[in-house]
Amino acid sequence: MKTFDIPEILDKIRKTKPVVHHLTNWVTIYDCANIVKTLGGSPIMAHAPEEIDQIVSIASSVVLNIGTLTIDFVESMKLAARAASIRKIPVILDVCGAGATELRNRKIFELIEYAHIDIIKGNASEVANVAGRKVFTKGVDSSDVSIDLIEVAESLAKQKSCVVVITGKYDIVSDGNKTFYIKNGHGLLTCVVGTGCMVSSVIGTFAAVEKNLLNAAIGALVCFGIASEIAAEQSKGPASFKMALFDVLYGLDREKIESRMKLEKVK
Template identity: 35%
Template sequence: MSAPRSVHAVRFSAAAVGEQLTAMRGHAPLVQCLTNIVVAQWTANVLLAAGASPAMVDNPEESGPFAAVADAVLVNLGTPQEETVAAMHGVVRAAAVAGTPWVLDPVGVGGLLWRTRIASDLLALAAPALIRGNPSEILALSGVGGGGRGPESVDTAEDAVDVAMSLAQQHGTVVAVSGAVDHLTDGTRLVRVANGHPWLTKVTGGGCALGALMAAFAATADDPLLAATAATATYTVAADIAAERVAGPGSFAVALLDSLASLDPQELVDRVVLR
């Protein structure tokens, strides 16, 4: 993979992030989710709480036609099966034809060869609007490193920045690397979002749901990097607020949904930390 072109850090205004939340809620985008069985309900609940509309249409017969009417699509590789992989291929083709933005979440790539090949095949079909993953997944998707410990990263977001920039340039997409500080790049610009709470890693689907939320924001934003930034900011600021109200990860999960539902755009503006 070629070295990244010169990159410069950008800092979207907090006001622009707040405007994206208002726009997403005003549109209430229909987000088709081909996601894994462990996180489907949580993902749907996060979308509903944030103001989007989930549709878990993931069979080969309906997934392609549905992508043509959906506002955005999530493809998550957490628990691939032959049937859902066929649906993923159909949905990516249909999304490309219809101009529907889609998000790839390459869960567990690197250490597991079949899903790694699936991810590569999907990228060869059509470029996603966004790729979201943890550092080890992003490194492995680029052919660097052997992946993480299952869905858990063994690398830091800073370790993956250069590779993420190259991956973004190669596919003409935005790459979002999750971590204690999230790093997001379109290959020439880099944004860091420094909100969030460690309990997000103690809730099943904490990262997977963020991919779906990015799809929701991509449906209404002209700039995919701003969409990814606004989705990340919304999710992590809501997590900060939720953590202030509860004592542990169980009640945190419930409080996070409440926080997403009640998050005011001005509160997002006031609390987001962009670097």
């Protein structure tokens, strides 16, 4: 790949069907698995500590999401993250609900300390919390935060040597050196439960085949955002929108991606 080419990554997913291992929340677990499958990947959701190492050994990426965390479940996540680190498999952490409770903050901290996290993903208030900024999180939905999100993304990425994704009206992706805005997307995404979790799974699927994780995250956000725009045109409300989102993602092609991509370098 001479230059960064999103349709090529998507094509690689469809051809190689990478296994994407999840330890995720119980609310959106089906949609997380199904969006991986829709992209062409092969989802596995497994959390028994006794089998995590073997599952990770056949996976190409690991997606962690603390939406409905318990202490035991996070212990399984730690095992998965470390098994992945050892095998140089990328780990995506969705810091769902960061800032909402002390338990979440503590467990996110523990996860990041315990094993290398390759991509940290959340909405503005969640990522700001992980970065140590004092902001208020109202549940798992994004809150308006009046802080410099570019600075937050870049400094957290540098500090943790990872890629940081902040989702919102405009998504932000940074590896600490390069930072991008992805301006694709549609407002209906905020009217359906689990679209944030699905984004993490899409990122995990792209990261399973694309070693440059900044490019993987960008490709994932661009494709998901474009699919949401096309789906919105075909839908009568949030439920038909969600159905169309999966149908469109399944059929997404180079023409649609290249004609609609709104990627902007920040610095």
